[in-house]
Amino acid sequence: MATKTRERILDTSLALFNVRGEPNVTTNHIADELDISPGNLYYHFRNKDDIVEHLFARYELRIEEALVVPDARLPTLEDIWLRLHVAFECMWDYRFIYRDLVDITSRNRKLRLHFSRILKRATANAEAVLRGLGASGEMRASRAEIEATAHNVLLVTSFWMSYNAVLGGHIEREATDLTRGIYQVMMLLAPFLRDAERLHLHTLAANYVK
Amino acid sequence: MATKTRERILDTSLALFNVRGEPNVTTNHIADELDISPGNLYYHFRNKDDIVEHLFARYELRIEEALVVPDARLPTLEDIWLRLHVAFECMWDYRFIYRDLVDITSRNRKLRLHFSRILKRATANAEAVLRGLGASGEMRASRAEIEATAHNVLLVTSFWMSYNAVLGGHIEREATDLTRGIYQVMMLLAPFLRDAERLHLHTLAANYVK
């Protein structure tokens, strides 16, 4: 029980950051919520940013896992949907990072570099998938279109939750919120697809998005 | 000279917010920069949020203007590019709003409602343009695709600057930054276009994006 405090601080911080937004949570709030003293918190972590960094490291491990390309087989549209789903769930669990992304990454050089690296890796990943779809003849896209679309995939993925929050003013997650985000990403691909695949995607979407 | 102080506070606040980010600028910073006393600042504005609200009101006026549909004539791809350019310039001038969009709009109900309204109006606007391109036969898209794409247009537009900042870690604006954003938005349309228009768009883009 004794050595678990460190982990409890991380868990509680994550929960508070996600609900209220990282800038609106103080070290006192965290200590309060845990029923420990502020001093105790500073025994385990140098400062608030130290907590943020450790949470980010957790996130990084999980998202890197989600970015690993499963196998050499060309992904189907269902595969792509599924991989997006895993990524979105991961991002949801650490959504505080995305809520104040620019502020957080501009205040902390280390986080900025790591986040930028993840983003670039993910973009390359998306580009590879798109090229695969092109090579197999399932879609038709120029090199420039693929590059631009890969960026748009990451842009929409990264900021869907923000867009949704600003548009709807939600606090609580609606069951359809993430699904809707995945749908928006898939719709970036739709117009590139051949008629058969394009139709396939739309029926696929109809099953997931109500 | 006397009654101009109010405007000078707004101008200076805007400049500081844009450069450092609104959460990182205090009323003291603003007063310092203007060589006036903090007390004087509070004579002109109730608090910092009051300043933010007035700046937002300015922004709202300008962006609403940019959202007015020019005429009944169907917009060409060049027209669309130009209108995006006007919108991006306007957003750039008030980029502090977009830098911390979720935090700012979640703290202030009035701003959230107004921003949400702008976003919805702009989405409807984009949808109308897309439908126009469909009706004229320049592109082929289903109703669902048009709706999804309109959302993606606004998502990419709204968060392009954030995406670019996180990816590159810029502070200063590169000459190509906004152009690149416009390009990313136009690339959302490219795959829907008929071959002739699709090619036209790419040559058009090649002229603007170096």
Add this chain to the structure above:
DNA sequence: GTCTATATAGGGATAGAC
């Protein structure tokens, strides 16, 4: 309209006892 001075509050962080 503008200043000086100040009140108030809160957050970040540390020292030292237990």
Add this chain to the structure above:
DNA sequence: GTCTATCCCTATATAGAC
């Protein structure tokens, strides 16, 4: 490992003189 107590600093905001 944990607590209490406290310090420092900064931010917001106000009062009252000029």
